[in-house]
Amino acid sequence: MLNFPNAKINIGLNITERRADGYHNLETVFYPVNIKDALEAITAPQLNFQSSGISIPGRVEDNLCVKGYHLLRQDYDISPVSIHLHKHIPIGAGLGGGSADAAFFIKLLSDMFGLNLSIDQMENYARQLGADCAFFIQNKPVFAYGKGDEFKPVSLDLSAYKIVLVMPPAHVSTGEAYRGVKPKPVNQSLQELVALPVTEWKHHIKNDFEESVFKNHPAIRGVKAALYNAGALYASMSGSGASVFGIFEELPDLSHLERENEVFYDV
Structure with missing residues (x-):
């Protein structure tokens, strides 16, 4: 069985406070985009994981798809599977690629083994794998808050625009991004601001990670400036970086x- 996990971008990202459990409360808007991995699973004598495309760092047992299998295996008598992931979504980009793979794998296993898991059940499993994993179960634009795993629907359709995403040759770890940010309350919620015309977003919607990340990675700052110079109505780093997207009226x-970056057009 085969499916195609897609990336997301963050439209705005406000870090509002540090929590007692060590996480941060935040607010952001998740918007799905058309950069995809390919994920396949077939029944096998024993569980195994292989990948192609972009090299995936870390141990196989720490891969979120493998963790997702074990999570469902605790509750359901599912057979071992052979997993193949072709990685196309850039890693360390703020695009949620690993989270997307995990969430889509939960959906794949539910279909493959006839588990008939509900949306709520799949989201609850996904939340155990990562803060933004649950978003990819429904895969629709949402206002995300709390740790980034609580959602409210937003009416947002950018299909009339052209979204271009640029991945510079930089890697920003989530830890690095959080170390450089100072949580503060917001005056006006992103849930309201995202309803403004896209042409107004650059005056009102920001990503709190940009200030410190741009200091450490000037190339990322340069990409954002280049997108505005090319006519973007709005440009921003996605998540904790390193990717930057621009919203244009025309490509x-x-x-x-x-020459120096990976550019994804019309995502």
Whole structure:
């Protein structure tokens, strides 16, 4: 069985407070985009995991798909599977690729073994794997709050625009990003601000990670500036970086960025 986990971008990201459990409360808008991995599973004598495409760091047993299998195996008598993940979504990009793989794998296992898991059940499993994993179960634009795993629907459709995403040759760890940010309450919630016209977003919607990340990674700052110079209505780093996206009325020519960066057009 095969499916195609997609990435997400963050439209705005406010870190509002540090929690007693060590996490941070935040608010953001998750929006799905058309950059995809390919994920396949078939029944096998024993569980195994293989990957191709972009190299995936870390141990196999720490991969979120493998962890997702073990999570469902605790509650359901499912057979071992052979997993193949073709990795196309950039890693360390703020695009949620690993979380998407985990959530789509939960959906794949539910279909493959006829578990008929409900949306709530799948989201609850996904939340145990990562703060943004649960978003990818329904995979629709949401206002996310709490740790980033509580959602309210938002009416947001950017299909009339062209979204271009640029991945510079940089890697920003989530830990690095959080160390450089100072939580503070917001005056106006993103849930309200995202309802403004896209042409107004650059005056009102920000990503709290940008200030410190840009200091440590000036190339990322340069990509954002280049997108505005190319005519973006709004440009922002996604999540904790390193990718930056721009929203345009027409597809821009970013050939000057392609020499040193990976550019994804019309996502």
